[in-house]
Amino acid sequence: MRLQDRTAVIIGAGQSPGETLGNGRATAIRFAREGARVLCVDRDLASAQETARQAGQGATAFEADVLHEAQVQAAIAEALRLWGRLDILHYNVGLSLAGGDAPPTEITVEAFDRVTAVNLRGFVLAVKHALPVMRRQQAGVILSISSAAAVESYPYVTYKATKAAMIAFTEQVANQNAEYGIRCNTILPGLMDTPMAVDTRVRHTGRTRSEVAAERDAKVPLRRRMGTAWDVANAALFLASDEAGFITGVALPVDGGRLVQIG
Template sequence: MRLENKTAIIIGAGQSPGETMGNGRATAIRFAQEGARVLCVDRDLASAQDTAAQAGQGAAAFQADVTREAEMAAAIAEAVRLWGRVDILHYNVGMSLAGGDAAPTEITEEAFDRVTAVNLRGFVMAVKHALPVMRRQEAGVILSISSAAAVESYPYVAYKTTKAAMLAFTEQVANQNAGHGIRCNTILPGLMDTPMAVDTRVRHTGKTRAEVAAERDAKVPLRRRMGTAWDVANAALFLASDEAGYITGVALPVDGGRLVQIG
């Protein structure tokens, strides 16, 4: 019960179609298992409701589009309306190929703006509206899902750029709000076996899921196997809990040793 009596908002708690579980859904379930009241936010209300049902423990679903600031504000307000406070904000939204991401010489304005709006601007706007609540409380935890792509070689420009920017924003929020008792950290997943990471590539490459998974498994130093959404969820649970009460402004790799290879 590491999050007993805590209120958490997970933005991106639904998931795209695929054979495995996504990071947002797994984190909502883990937070609920540890006693949190969880608001499962997603643009796909049915998917958010499915996550809330699996989480149980009084979890609720809320529909919001991260590209609209007013809807990020509404999600924060809904948690306050339901439970009176916001202890944890977890931003778990991201896209790359699904948004039209491409190499630097091929990226279009539309694709770059689309990926940036989802990966970065939505995070900034969610934080903008959560901070006043947390400052009044003199406590709070802000988490996000960046990516190991932020610091390693990655072929597509918008995803890498936005995920790297999330690190800088995390440090800024941590620095400016430490005096309010607010912590801000981000997670750098490596090669994960999630619908967004694997099944999207299956649809875009024409390869089988087994082929995509095998290629990714081979690149992971630790046991030559991708991580799962539960690996990310457990890292988020630690950072959200009081056990990480002296940790702020960090980027935590959850990558099976991938980043160790590049120093």
């Protein structure tokens, strides 16, 4: 029960369609089973409700779209209304191919703006509204999902740029809020077997899921197999818990050794 009596807001707790579990849903389930009261936030209310159902332990769904600041602010306010505290903010929203991301020579203004708004601006706005609460408490944990794409070769310009910016923003928030007892860290998933990573590529390429999965598996040094959402959820649990109480400003790879191989 490492998160006993903690209040967590997970933005992006639903998931896109696919055969496997997404990072946000797995993290919500993991947090709830460790004793946290979890607000499962997603623009798809039905998906958030399914996450809350699977998480149990009093988890609650809330509808909000990170493209709208007022809705992000409302999610933070809802956690305070329900439980009076905000101990953990976890930003799990991300967009790449589904938002029209492309190589630098092919990117459109519309796609660039949309992916940036979801990946980076939404994170900044969530932190904007969480920080005053956590500063008053003199405690809090801010987590996010960046990506190994931030530091490795990646073909699509906006996803890479925004995920790299998330690392810089994480460092800034950690540095400027350490005096308040607030920790801020980000996770860099590598090649994961999640609906966003695999099933989205299946839909966009017309290849079979087994073909996409096999190609990705072959690139992972550790056991030649992608990670799962549970790997990301376990990393988030550690960073949210008191076991990581002296860790802040860190970008933690969860990638089966891929970044080490590249380095």
